[in-house]
Amino acid sequence: xxxxxxxxxxxxxxxxxxxxxxxxxxxxxxxxxxxxxxxxxxxxxxxxxxxxxxxxxxxxxxxxxxxxxxxxxxxxxxxxxxxxxxxxxxxxxxxxxxxxxxxxxxxxxxxxxxxxxxxxxxxxxxxxxxxxxxxxxxxxxxxxxxxxxxxxxxxxxxxxxxxxxxxxxxxxxxxxxxxxxxxxxxxxxxxxxxxxxxxxxxxxxxxxxxxxxxxxxxxxxxxxxxxxxxx
Numbered sequence: 038x039x040x041x042x043x044x045x046x047x048x049x050x051x052x053x054x055x056x057x058x059x060x061x062x063x064x065x066x067x068x069x070x071x072x073x074x075x076x077x078x079x080x081x082x083x084x085x086x087x088x089x090x091x092x093x094x095x096x097x098x099x100x101x102x103x104x105x106x107x108x109x110x111x112x113x114x115x116x117x118x119x120x121x122x123x124x125x126x127x128x129x130x131x132x133x134x135x136x137x138x139x140x141x142x143x144x145x146x147x148x149x150x151x152x153x154x155x156x157x158x159x160x161x162x163x164x165x166x167x168x169x170x171x172x173x174x175x176x177x178x179x180x181x182x183x184x185x186x187x188x189x190x191x192x193x194x195x196x197x198x199x200x201x202x203x204x205x206x207x208x209x210x211x212x213x214x215x216x217x218x219x220x221x222x223x224x225x226x227x228x229x230x231x232x233x234x235x236x237x238x239x240x241x242x243x244x245x246x247x248x249x250x251x252x253x254x255x256x257x258x259x260x261x262x263x264x265x266x267x268x
Contacts, residue, residue, distance in 0.1 A: 045120070067091075067152070090210065097203035099174075101198065105182040146164055146167035179254075230243055
């Protein structure tokens with residue numbers, strides 16, 4: 038089991054260095070956050086406003102888009118069919134893919150945490166919050182990738198879903214009506230928790246919404262896998 042999972046993990050790392058479309062997902066928001074934190078100073082703006090905002094957007098975009106694109110691409114190219122025929126179990130592939138994207142996204146989250154001025158215990162809390170959000174996005178992205186017959190189909194589904202989950206936290210900062218609606222999205226709850234990372238306090242709403250989003254994503258993945266499978 039570990040041999041198959043490790044081999045797929047290593048293969049995917051090598052593929053990422055060649056696949057610029059996936060690589061940019063991991064670095065775009067961290068780089069933007071660093072640049073804007075350093076270059077834009079507005080009076081009365083909350084401390085590390087851009088880093089916190091981009092962190093929530095990063096959670097809603099990078100892991101979701103990456104895993105959906107990779108699964109759909111490998112299905113389209115029949116790579117997954119070859120892996121399954123070679124004795125790789127579906128859950129071994131998904132575990133390797135999930136760990137690979139989760140770790141790459143956490144590396145980006147670390148950059149965002151540094152840009153946001155988090156240190157010590159606060160940085161650990163920040164990374165744990167980001168890890169939970171990344172996991173939720175991975176589940177949604179895996180469901181989309183599994184349901185898609187091609188990378189183009191995955192992209193057509195992923196883009197509107199990604200736009201909702203990544204831009205809701207940003208829009209909610211400027212509009213109270215959108216903020217009230219956005220509370221049902223895990224990415225908004227992640228954004229709220231990030232804002233409290235220095236004085237960490239988790240509410241029932243935070244936990245319930247994030248877990249409910251994860252459960253819904255798992256159900257969607259189960260339906261997609263039952264209908265289409267990975268091969």
